[in-house]
Amino acid sequence: MWKENITHISEFTLLGFPTSPWLQVLLFLLFLITYLLFVLLENLVIILTVWVTGSLHKPMYYFLGTMSFLETWYMSVTVPKMLAGFLLCPNTISFLGCMTQLYFFISLACTECVLLAAMAYDCYVAVCWPLRYPVMVTTGFCVQLTTSSWVSGFTISTAKVYFISQVTSCGNNILNHFFCDVSPILKLACMDFSMAEMVDFVLAIVILVFLLSATALSYAFIVSTTLHIPSATGQRKAFCTCASHLSVVVIFYTAVIFIYVRPRAITSFNYNKLISVIYAVFTPMLNPIIYCLRNKKVKDAIKKTTAGGRSLFLRDFLC
Incomplete structure (x- = not known):
């Protein structure tokens, strides 16, 4: 009988x-202002600053500009539809649109995981092999790492979304979420979706095990090297080199692990949506602020870049 449904x-x-x-209107205004000012404007300023400032044409800042570019698209995949949900009732999305949103969201999230690992390696070389840094981390090598992060992220998500798109439902089309994510889609399934769940889980574990392990290993060497630096000034300088990146890694992976280690039917979806807001909205919003506040070179360059009619506003707001 269930097959008929x-x-x-x-x-x-x-x-x-x-x-x-x-x-609803208040939340719409809050998230709209956050999206326009803290995401689009913030990341655009950082990208332009890295682009036009000659002193920032180095691997570390190349990665920072790439991260800002990624974060802009990462939030643009989910936030506009979430904003529409505050004003539209019902807030619908086609099946193709849902799978497309899911594909780009997962692709960009996977790309960020690879990019964070690449940035951890950059920090590792800068702290542990400072004299060999110009040779080991060249512009060409940075381009290769960045390209690999985008290619691998979009390739991995293809398999994930393909199997999820094959899941069939028994008539219920209500997603208890503000965007198309893995767990709420799987919750609607009425047939065996173990293959889709297994593929999603295995690929998530592969990403976490390899990339998070590589990132953690890089910081293990960084901590070991920092502790062996004789002067307190040298230790503080080494720590400041990687502190902003480490903060971003901790925030990002904490939220991602909580959500995607158990992708099936997570029962407390209201609580789950709040965690999703953290990694889909607030983490990308905080990343540029963290990098800006922790890096004096970036702050000074932003002040010079934004000099002019709106310089006072942008200086106070962004840094």
Whole structure:
């Protein structure tokens, strides 16, 4: 009998954050301002600063500019549809649109994991092999690492999204989320989706085991080298070199591990959505601020870049 109820869903309804109308408008304005000022403007300023400032044409800042570019697209995949959900009822998305959103979201998340590992290696060489840094981390090598991060991220997500798109539903098309994510889609399945779940879980573990392990190993060597530096000034300088990146890694992986280590039917979806807001909205928003606050060179370059009619506003707001 259950086979008769199997349907091919043409569109999903995103439940989002159901609250009172006035609170919906307030949340819309809050996230819209966050998106425009803390994401688009912030990252655009950093990208332009790295681009036009000759002293920042180095591997570390090349990675920073690439990360800002990635974060802009990362949030642009989910935030516009989330904003629409505050004003539209119902907030629908086609099946193709849902799978497309899921594909780009997973691709960019995987790309960020690889890029964070590459940046950890950059920090490792800068602290542990400072004299060999110009030889070991060249511009060409940075381009190769960045290209590999994008290619691997978009390749891995292809397999994940393919198997998830094969999941069939029994008529329920309501996603208890503000964007198309793995767990709420799998929760609608009424047939055996063990293959989709296994592929998603295995690929997530591969990413976490290899990339997180590589990142952790890099910082283990960094800590060991820092502790052997005789002067306190040298230790502080070595720590400051990597402190901002380490902060981003901790925030990003903490949220990702909580969500994706158990992708099936996570029961507390309301709590899960709040965690999703952290890694899908607030973490990308905080990353440029963290890098800006921890790096004097970037702060000084931003002040020079934004000199002019709006310089006072941008200096106070961004740094």
